[in-house]
Amino acid sequence: MKMLEGKVVFSGIAIGKISVLKKADQSIRRWKVEDVEAEKQRVKAAKRRAVEQLQKLYEKAVQEVGESGAAIFEVHQMMLDDDGYMESIYNMIETENVNAEYAVASTGDNFSAMFSAMDDEYMKARAADVKDISERVIRILMGKDDNDVESDEPVIVVADDLAPSETVQMDKSKVLAFVTKFGSSNSHTAILARTMNIPALINVDYTEDMDGKMAIVDGKKGCLLIDPDEETLEKYRAEKEEELKQRAMLKELKGKPTETKSGRKMNLYANIGNLSDVASVLQNDAGGIGLFRSEFIYLEKDTFPTEEEQFQIYKTVAQNMAGKKVIIRTLDIGADKQVDYFNMEHEENPAMGYRAIRICLTQPEIFRTQLRALLRASVYGTISVMYPMIISVSEVKKIKEIVDQVKAELKEEGIPFKDVEQGIMIETPAAVMISEELAKEVDFFSIGTNDLTQYTLAIDRQNAKLDDFYDSHHEAVLRMIQMVVDNAHKAGIWAGICGELGADMTLTKRFVEMGVDELSVSPTFILPIRKIIREME
């Protein structure tokens, strides 16, 4: 078994034989022509034919992938109709007395180089479009017909790069996945894979001798497994089955409200730790984001992320969620997570040390930067802010003071922001015990069961020796949740659970009965939990 790594542009699992798509030989010879006019006429005719072909492809693509997916073929026609492009070809024939094929190839190279040189990933990717239209004209000039995947059974299509015209010509029922050596997340292959709902990998360094071999595309981890052994195949078949089940569930439950038969509603949100997770939040039809861990912004950098960098990330999430609630948790790192530039001292007991809100209140400049970015992004959607590791009312008051100062600053600078909902994580026994007082200060509670359990049971979750003592359903924790929910409701605010316990399906029913208003879970748990709730009385 051989494994090649690649970058995932669309997730999923595919199992089948590889079909390596070879480009037709397009080596262009250059020769001198005597009759320049005749040569120009050849180009003109080939161009007309190419536009006709593209029109047919456009019509086919409209049927298969819809109008917006098909628009590229209309754009291709316009590219061929571009006066500058045609002029350049004619000019080359006239001044250099070269043959049509050569003139089209050179012009194609020039125009595609113009796009490649642009300082913009999207525009760079358009170089492939110019190549594609030029190659089409050349094929016609050379009297070659369009190539296609030739196979009776569905295959994993492997190629250097796939032009839109190539992908649309393929019989979609015969494609299991796309794997390419080049391409980008903006390429048409990526877009098509998304519409077709099949996995796609790019940057895979394949070799032609893989043609016809059995393979697995793992569009989760991002790898291509060639000649897998029976054990691996079995494992992936099971995963594929799981994926199909999930899809069936999605079809059944997508767009349906999360409520019991008697009509009690539950807000079912998703936990995410990175921008790239937003796609799966939307795919799994979450009602919002209940926990956006902002740590990754700090962990991925070598120095403090700027306000602008943070703003762009929060804005993107808010916009992508299109008005659905996005609860962003402020910085929650401590000595157990290594961020060099924070210069954190070694601690004997980091779980109980200098971390999260304690850092933010001690070094308010770090906190202010994040708050400014959050508030600025608030106008682009529905953002809520949540503060971690709270143990006292005075902390919350201090936070609110800082938030008010930041708002005043923004107002003075004329920068727009919305009034965001502010809530706290309930993850210390102290916060549980004083939740009645805390509830008067904030707009919502979100219970972080991981830390709450560890602090309540005095058990380090990383210590495998303690597994026998650990009980995730410990009555102490469940009673604490009940207490928090009751105190929240008394003050007229809502309470949710964003820890791992929220996704524990053996407890879903109990949480509903306890009056929990929101569960925030990993995106893949959204639909199974919705199913449980919808089946409750």
Next chain:
Amino acid sequence: MVSFNYVIKDELGIHARPAGMLVKEVAKLSSTVTIKKGEKSGNAKMIFGIMGLAVKCGDEVTVTIEGENETADAEVIKAFFENNL
């Protein structure tokens, strides 16, 4: 000659699809439409002329309309920018 300035709001800038739509729109008019960004300018009748400007979100462009029906055509083009870009 009529001209107006416009700041692009589309996140991708003037990408292939709106550029194509603009070409179609301009083809219906009798005026010559030119888009200028900084030093560079392009004829809006040609898709490469437009895409070659690499106009991004937030960029300001100057759009010039010249011809017999320039006043009416300018309204059409302006509406196009506002609705699509």
